[in-house]
Amino acid sequence: MKDFIIPDRDYGTPAAKSKQMVTLTIDGFDVTVPEGTSIMRAAAEIGISVPKLCATDSVDAFGSCRLCLVEIEGRNGTPASCTTPVAAGLKVTTQNTKLKQLRRGVMELYISDHPLDCLTCSANGDCELQDMAGAVGLRDVRYEAVQTHFRAKNTSGQVNPQYIPRDDSNPYFSYDPQKCIVCSRCVRACEEVQGTFALTIEGRGFDSRVSFGAKTDTALTSDCVSCGACVAACPTATLQEKSIIEIGTPERSVITTCAYCGVGCSFKAEMRGDELVRMVPYKHGKANRGHSCVKGRFAYGYASHQDRILNPMIRENISDPWREVSWAEAMEFTAVRMKGIIDTHGRHSVGVITSSRCTNEEAYLVQKLTRAVFMNNNTDTCARVCHSPTGYGLGQTLGTSAGTQDFDSVEKTDVVILIGANPTDGHPVFASRLKKRLRAGAKLIVIDPRRTDIVQSPHIKASHHLALTPGTNVAVVTALANVIVTEGLFDEAFIRERCDWDEFQDYAEFAARPENSPEATALLTGVSAEELRAAARLYAKGGNGAIYYGLGVTEHSQGSTTVIGIANLAMMTGNIGRAGVGVNPLRGQNNVQGSCDMGSFPHELPGYRHVKGEGVREIFQKVWGVQIDDEPGLRIPNMLDAAMEGTFKGLYCQGEDILQSDPDTKHVAAGLAAMDCVIVHDLFLNETANYAHVFLPGSTFLEKDGTFTNAERRINRVRKVMAPRNGYADWEITQMLANAILKESAIGANWGYTHPSQIMDEIAMTTPSFAGVSYERLEELGSVQWPCNEKAPEGTPMMHVDGFVRGKGKFINTEYVATDERTGPRFPLLLTTGRILSQYNVGAQTRRTANVAWHTEDLLEIHPHDAEVRGIKDGNYVRLASRSGETSLRANVTDRVNPGVVYTTFHHPDTQANVITTDYSDWATNCPEYKVTAVQVGLSNGPSEWQQDYAAQAAQSRRIAAAE
């Protein structure tokens, strides 16, 4: 195990961005820094740490503690170095008799109102107050404070009104006001870094206290989203991780990458022995710049949850209880079964599903298993159910499915269109960066059926919220194009240079048709024409325009068409190819991008190259020594269909829970039940495992080496910080399985990777956009955005800079085709689905952490009007039914949704929201139409019949036979 302690120096104040340089002298040394830098930071640049308490480089300086005083030649007094900017020629002194005395005086005041229980304090060794007492040479405190904040009773035994007991309501950190020095670092972190404004300083002078909003609010009931920014900023034990309180301070740290969402935040995993003490966002992480959300920062407890399965298990039939076996026996059992299926039903009767939660190297091996061992192209990934339309739509128009920007780009954006994405819940760290830009003046247009948090939140208000009817994305996007074309708002010079002008003419003619005008589409979409026109004008003419979109765009029967429409908008307004603009898919799971890059789709080899291409097949045939099938393989829904028909019999499913995450649960269940060998490779006995014959226990991201690729195409390292509790990293398990099957086929085990870096080398060797990627390179650069090759050895932060990947950008008509999923008398409401901050995807991990404190169940949001006519009150149990099935859950009556629309999340298996969703899917990619289902809602008494049956089947299927 490697030790990656990288000094994380606190420079006291944020870096200045100016290009003007200024030279000054500090303690006799010359230093040259950008204009606007504080004296404190300038000193830190040359290694001089001026004592400080209220300053830290994640937030703007405030100048309240007066510990950082310095003297400047020719200026009066002793200014605070954190709030005083540099100027040319200044001569600064940071240490002399006078300054020493002043600082000691300041510290004395602080310490007199601070409990002196350092030895038993949880921050012992990690406390800046302690450090500063040492730094200023504080040796005694000359007076005893009569009034304090830390004594529960005063000297005469009366209750001290200033004493506030510790708030332990948040499951992950505690707030202990007696140790607070009111430096306000936490308040500023919550405002500036996170953008939630949950904390305030109440009162003045001696009475001032940090508070979670209203008097009655605890940390848990307040607006706090538990991102941990305040905890990281707090210099004392006041705001502190409970894990530190329980375990003690860490002794080493390893840089790794969050395994939850597509932002791909970098973290320091802080360890003591092989115990993970805490996860701290890594300041030099290029995706997150030192910030995090509750999931990555705190919700790692699932790794040691008791539900985790640590031994392989097998069974003859899915009605049998599980039998724990050795790895060798599990491999042999599986190999014999799979080989048997292939012999009887042919090589096309088996396949694999790769995971967007696993590493690139693991996804690569799983698709290699089907292509080089099973000899077919039956590989798919759960990215099918989220971003496959992005691949198609952007591929057709721009030439690559890649998002065009890095996250830093948002700092240069003037107008943001957010379509079908809810970043404050789904991509929280990106949302914080976006909100920061919005507070600085950028404009926001939200296109979403639901009033998401970002539409109106502290110091942010969207200029336009187009609350469209679910399923009408294409009509809205085309109407935006209609306005841009008919009002002449397009960027002719850009189009002439970068696209085909004639093609644009055709498209413009299409877009300009009267039926595409906002006035004509308003009836259909429910979006006011005036509002839509204003939004189009703002995007086209408001400066740098960037579009960010999520699953609300892709998970529709016209998902691919909407993506095409979005690319059209960006091209016609010239908003592509520089900082601050672009088309940015916000990917759901941590490695959606990577699993797609790695050839997980049945028609493409790694690097998005169609299997029909002979040259491409040739590359892999050479390396793998096999013949590669030139026909596309089955996609997940096709696999299930084929299973029902009896031509698809065996499936290896790594790190995915298709039974819970895929639409039309009943169809998935029937398909799985029809197979002879279902191999589930996961951390927990997930829902799919109820239909499995083999269960291979997986490893967590803490237990293996590898890489994840985030939504900005950034390849980040995942580093092993502890040994796999199940015995093997996931890539080793896939390799064992491949070798077992090869052996069974009398070919002989010939996979021999000994480290994931060798897998990456193979990827680099076969895939041009990864040609320059290696673990050594990642070590040097920290992370790299593909394409990374000879032309771009440092990677590519921005795509399409000097021309589109496909040559000329292509405009494609986007005809609106209404989904066949329509409301009618039986199912009069439209259901749309989404996610919330504290839970992740199907919730298998987050449900097994203290995050359940925020989301114990899925709720159905319904408009007060729709609720009233059905006699539904807030909190009632309701029955939710579609033509596919029904389930029941509790209602949340709210006007966040429009009348006629209901909304729920899908994090809990008991709810089984996908029992409701139908099998309609995107025309181009079969990405399921999660976002629109016609439903009826009515009062109910409890769980539906399906939920009861399902619970019984699951309980039956999860039995593990007692070891003999």
Next chain:
Amino acid sequence: MSPETMHAKLIYQANQIAKFMESKPHAEGVALLASHINDFWEPRMRLKLFAVLDEGGAGLRPLVLEAANKIKRPVSA
């Protein structure tokens, strides 16, 4: 799932593609529809499509029928 519903599903999906391609210039639409199916449909699915086409293609939109001779007929499943 019965063969009828399987066929119905494929017909539905082929028509979905057709609806998108119909908004393109005619010849391009025909060619792209065929290549889309060739590129993304596994041979088993194309076989089933041909089963429908060989019966006269009832239920398929005209663009699919027109593209039929450009769709690759799988040798065997």
